[in-house]
Structure formats: structure tokens, C-alpha cells
Amino acid sequence: MSTKQFCDIDNMPSMEALMSGQDESAQRFTDGQIIKARVAKKTDKGLYLDIKYKAEPFVALADVPNWDSIIEGQDIDVYIEQSEDDDSGLHVSIAKAEIQKVWDNIVNNNQEGGLIHGVIKQRVKGGLIVDVGVEAFLPGSQVDLGPVRNLDDYIGKEEDFKILKINAERRNIVLSRREILEGKRDEQRDTLLGELEKGQIRRGIVKNITDFGAFVDLNGMDGLLHITDMSWGRITHPSEVVKQGEEIEVMVLDVDRERKRVSLGLKQKDGNPWDTVDVKYPKGARVKGKVVNVMPYGAFVELEQGIEGLIHVSEMSWTKKVNRASDIVQEGDEVEAIVLDVNKEDKKISLGLRQTQPNPWEVIKEKYPKGTRIKGKVRNMTGYGAFVQIQDDIDGMIHVSDMSWIRKINHPSELLQKGQEVEAVIVDVDAQNQRISLSMKLLNDDPWQSIQERYKVGDIVEGKVTKTASFGAFVELEGGIDGLIHISELSNEHVNKAKDVVTVGSTVKCRVKNINTEEKRIGLSLRDADSPAPASSEAAPAGFSDALDDAFKAAEKEDKNGQEQ
Helix, strand or coil: CCHHHHCCCCCCCCHHHHHHCCCCCCCCCCCCCEEEEEEEEECCCEEEEECCCCCCCEEEHHHCCCHHHCCCCCEEEEEEEECCCCCCCCEEEHHHHHHHHHHHHHHHHCCCCCEEEEEEEEEECCEEEEECCCEEEEEHHHCCCCCCCCHHHHCCCEEEEEEEEEECCCCEEEEECHHHHHHHHHHHHHHHHHHCCCCCEEEEEEEEECCCEEEEECCCCEEEEEHHHCCCCCCCCHHHCCCCCCEEEEEEEEEECCCCEEEEECHHHHCCHHHHHHHHCCCCCEEEEEEEEEECCEEEEEEECCEEEEEEHHHCCCCCCCCCHHHCCCCCCEEEEEEEEEECCCCEEEEECHHHCCCHHHHHHHHCCCCCEEEEEEEEECCCEEEEEEECCEEEEEEHHHCCCCCCCCCHHHCCCCCCEEEEEEEEEECCCCEEEEECHHHCCCHHHHHHHHCCCCCEEEEEEEEEECCEEEEECCCCCEEEEEHHHCCCCCCCCHHHCCCCCCEEEEEEEEEECCCCEEEEECCCCCCCCCCCCCCCCCCHHHHHHHHHHHHHHHHHHHHHC
């Protein structure tokens, strides 16, 4: 070995360099610096680099992008990870140099609010990772215009993103896809708003369904299809008519360019069925329909989509008193009805259910003319009369005034009982008002019409005492006619109480003192029953008629009060 090989004096470091432990030719490096290096050697495990340093740093194969294209002697950029460690080594990275260059390029050529191109790579917590040269974060809330159900559906998409935030120190980029979509949507909406006009037919996709309607995407903006504009018929929820994601044709009802709102209609495409309702459903027509809603006061019948008629409870039965429509029909029933009235302006049709059958009141009117005798059971009684069954659910009423010629009836229970079979005469059949008047007294002739032929003033008559009162005693004469013996006519002596002279049930002979055919009253006397008969022209004592009237009125009042109690 030569002296020169052992010690090259010309190339030896200076004394200062030796003292400092450094070679003057060696460079000084700082962490994070990017420098040029030459590939000194390429092995199976990595690269040895010449950076004019006292030692050749080694870069492992995993840290070398584009490995196959690397050749010895090639200049490449490296990143100083650590200038010196405890062994005075130098740690460098080729991959980080590439990343740093990309970051520098992004920072130098982009700013917040700008656009950057990238590919969505993977899903992470809270969003997605986008490759824009480096990894950037796309929050889940910034992926699309609406909520995203599955973020995985977006992996692999390549498009532009808006930069929301760049932090060079922390190497952090936050992106938004939604803001770009919103911008495009706003442009499309403005364009669409300029094109839309009332009455246009447009195609759209049902985007969202709510309780009050559906939002339809018109390819530029959403329009509201309200539930009331979906069908002329009755619907309870929009989902009965449209489905989410369905493509439909709608009519533009209104365009509010200032508020950027569009109202849409579905039913208007087919026209209003009420425009021809009076032609299709004339008064008196027999129709069929389905009961779609039942209320206490009536039932709504759908005749066709958008056309409903009401059957009021009063038009459901000829004979029954219907309190609730549900007693006759149920929702879903198929029924036949007659059109009673059509109000085109108010969109109302009145229907009748009972009119599909013959009116039994008219039938009875023909079957039982005035004067016909009928038999029936007493079904009900009120203070003013009794209701007697004529046929099925049809009753006739016997008023208390039509129960007897000879007695003053204050309540039907004085003569009748519920369930009792009675005979009566048809007085009148009012088919329109559904009333039948009956009479029991017309079964016989009015005895008062011939009373003066049977009884004359002064006649001696015999009868049974039926009642005593403070003013006298009532006596039932032949034929059931009641006469009154006033207390003043019971005896020639002063009488305090009628029962002191006569008793109920006893038979007495009396003289006829007074006959009033108009008021149907007979005055009797015991006082002169044994005396010779007075001349036929002899009138009753002065004041007797008035006293008799007062007595009968008092009797009627007592009967009425007793009945009320």
C-alpha cells in the first residue's frame, strides 16, 4: 500500500474540521427538508443514496414509489426525516418527499372555496377519504344534498370537490361534495323557474312523502303535490296515491318565482268530475256506490272517484226512526240509492236509501181508506194518546179525544194497557208526514146525537153512582153516559158531603134537570125524584146551569190533577 493510498494529504480535512468532527464537504441538513440525491446502489431490499454526506443513507423498498423505474445513478428527491440520531445517521424518505411535493403543490395552487379533483377511496368514521394526491376528508354531512343511508355507495366516484378547509401544518383538507351539488341545483332551479308556467304537464320523481303531501323532483327543483290535489276522491294519506321513487306526470298549478316555490296537481290532469255531475247523476236516478264514511247523521257513498253523495239518516227507512247511520249501513257496504238532489256549485249530492223501496205509507193509504176498521196491539202510550200497530213498523195513533164519546179521557191508560189488542177506525193517512190517525169512538155512533130522543128534562132515570166529589156525585146512565147530581140537588136538606147521601156503586133514581148537547152534559137531581114530573116547559132553577158547568169543570180539573200525580 502506497503512502498516498494510506494518507492523501491533499484531500485531508482541515484541522478545524477534524476538531469539529465534520467533513467540510459534508452538507448540513434540517428536518423536513427536501434535497436531491443520487442512487448509489440498488439492491433487492432498497436503495443506497449519495447525498454528499459522510454516510450513504438507506431507503427501504417499501418507501420507494415506482420501484421498477429506478436505476443507479438516477437523481431523485428525498425528504429529511431526521438529520442525525444517536449513531449520527441520517433518516430520509422518498415517499414522503413525493407527498410533501404534492402538499406544496396543493397549498400553492389551491385555496379554501376552490375546487379540486379526486377519487373517493374508503369509508372512515364520520365520512369518506378522498384521494386528491393526498388523503382529504369528506364529512358524511357534505356527501350529498340529503341524508345518506349508505356511504359505501359513493366509494370509487371520481369528481370535483369544494375545499372547505386547508391546514398545511397539520396536513388536513376538508372537502364538500354537497355544496357543488347545491350550486348546480340552484342553477337548474333558476333555469326551471324561468320555464315553468301554469297548466304545464311535467314529469317528475316522487322524492319524499309527508302526511300533508309529496315533494316531486322536477329535475331542477322540488314541487309540492298537496294531498288535496292528488285525487278528486277521498284519501287519508298521500301514500295511497303515490310511492317514493315513482315517476309521475303532474300539472303545474302555481309558480312563485320570488319565493321559489311550485305547486303541483295530479287530479287536475283528468278534469273535475263535478263539471258533468248533473248530467251523469240526474235527480231521480237509481245509482250504486260504496259506503266510504259513516257519521252519526248519515253515510257518504262514493259513486265514482271524486264523487260522493250523502244518505241522511232521515232518508234511510220509511218506518224506523234511525238515530245513527251505523244502525243501517257499515263502511264498505255496496248500496243502491236514489238521487234526491244535486248541488253542482257546492259539490253535494243528496241520496235516498228508502226510496229504492215502495213507500209503505202510500201502500197503507191505498190499502186502508178512511173509515176502514183495523185491529192492532197497543205498542206505546203517551199523555196525549196511544200508538197501535197496523203492520210491521207502522203505527197509528188514537188521540185521547178519540177514545170515547161519553167520557173525558185525560190519559189513555184509563182505557187501555200496553200490549192490549184494540179495534179502531182509520180517520186519516198522511203519507207525506207519515202519520195515521185512528179513532175508537167512531166504532159506535155518537150517543149525544140522539140524547134528546132518549132523555128529556123531567124524566126519571136510573143509574149507578160512579164517583163522589165535594161538588156532587156522578151517575152512569144507560149507554154509559155520565150525569152529575150537584150537591145542591142531593137532598132538600143542606148537604155537607155527597157521600153522606149516596155511596159509590149504589143505584139511584134521579130526575133529569138539564141537558146540554153542545157541552155533552146532563144535570140530575135526587131532591125531587119522587115529586110529580114538572111541565116540559119548566126550566131548571136559576143558576143551576152555571153551577152544573162549574161542577163539571171542577171534576175535569180533579181528574187531570189526579192523572198528573
